[in-house]
Amino acid sequence: MEPSCLQSTMALGLSSKKVSSRNIAVERKNLITVCRFSVKTLLEKYTIEPIDDSSEEFVNFAAILEHILSHRFKGDHGPVSWFSSDGQRGFWDYIRLACSKVPNNCVSSIENMENISTSRAKGRAWIRVALMEKRMSEYIATALRDTRTTRRFYDDGAIMLREESTVLTGMLIGLSAIDFSFCLKGEIMDGKTPVVIDYTPYLKFTQSSYDYLSDEEDHRSLESSTSEDSSPDHPYLPLVTAEDSWYNKWRKMEQKFRIVYAQKGYLEELVRLRESQLKDLEAENKRLQLRLEEAKVQNQLEKRELEGVILELQEQL
Incomplete structure (x- = not known):
């Protein structure tokens, strides 16, 4: 191969890697951004009516979270050497292992559900159960601390391996203020139909939002609308x-x-929960201190007994 052709091939390879890296970064940014909007719309919806399976805001949030947990998942592309029970891998296989250390977790109960068999369906059931338990952020934060398992299931560039995962756990804390109510049955739980994110509500939200207008701009808009002689700048x-x-x-x-x-x-x-946990820890600490003091006293008694035995043996010798 001529040097010029070799250089062109290398340049194309570097360019392809750069484009791929850029695409992955854009995917992460898009998913985290729409997740933030989705959480906000869920909180706003909850101020008006309860949230259940029929709420479009929740359906979209569940789709976004499923895409986030499936982003750059190793089972989605390339050959794998081990599978889940249904022959396919999904983010549930990661959650099942990485969240096993969460106290009183729901992993075993989801595994034993009779009407849910596929990995995708179990993942969707877990999302709903974790939201009803108000522990979604806790589950994901615990899973992320198991870095070895996380790297085992995700390719480089995945959201779960980048700093966006920390942003995700922070956003999900707010969902604990919502009392979710779901039915773990139906077509969405069969795991056969892939979910699709609807971006249009968030596009409308960003176009009609006045949250970022300053007071001065609001004042100018009021003056221009109330003035009889003024005309709009745009027809x-x-x-x-x-x-x-x-x-x-x-x-x-x-x-x-x-x-x-x-x-x-x-x-x-x-705060009340943390205060209760703190009181329990303080009581446990006192019990441990008492046991430590008792152990020290017992140790001293045994030491004295041993010294007496040694003195007796020395006298006999």
Whole structure:
């Protein structure tokens, strides 16, 4: 091969690797971004009505989380030397091993469910059970600490192997403020149909969101809408009255208050749980200290007895 051809081949190889790395990074960014929007819409939905299997917000969140846990999963591409019980691998095989150390986990109960047999179906059942237990963040954080198992199941560049996984566990903490109610039956649980993420709600959300407008911009928009002589800068922008604008602001503030109130209740419950755990640890610590002191006293008695035995033996000798 001529030097020029060799250099071209090497350049194409490097370019291909760069493009592949860029694509993987964009996948991670997209999934984490839509997951953040999905969590926010779930919290907003919960302030209005309960969340169950029929809620489109939950269906989309479950699809996003399934894609995140399946991102760069080794069973999705390339040959593998070992499989799950149904002959296919999925993120459930990772969760089943990595979350086995979680106290009072639901892994064994999901494994024993009669109506759920495939790995994909068990993964979907686990997502629902973990949300109802309010322990989704705990499960994933525990799994991530088992780095050896995580690397065993995921290829380089996977979300579960990058810093985005820490962001994910932080986002999922807020879901503990929601009381989920699911039925672990139905077509979605058969594991045969792949899930698809619907991006349109989040595109609409970003286009219509006024959360990032400054007070000055809000004030200017109010002045331009209430002025009789003023005309819109763009012919397609609708005129908004001051009453509508203030009503929209009130609605947004009410939604934010409900979300914060729900999160406040969860955090208070978490504080009470930690205080109870702290009291138990303090009581256990006192019990251990008493046992240690008793062991020291016993040790001293045995030492004295041994010294007496040694003195007797020396006298006999």
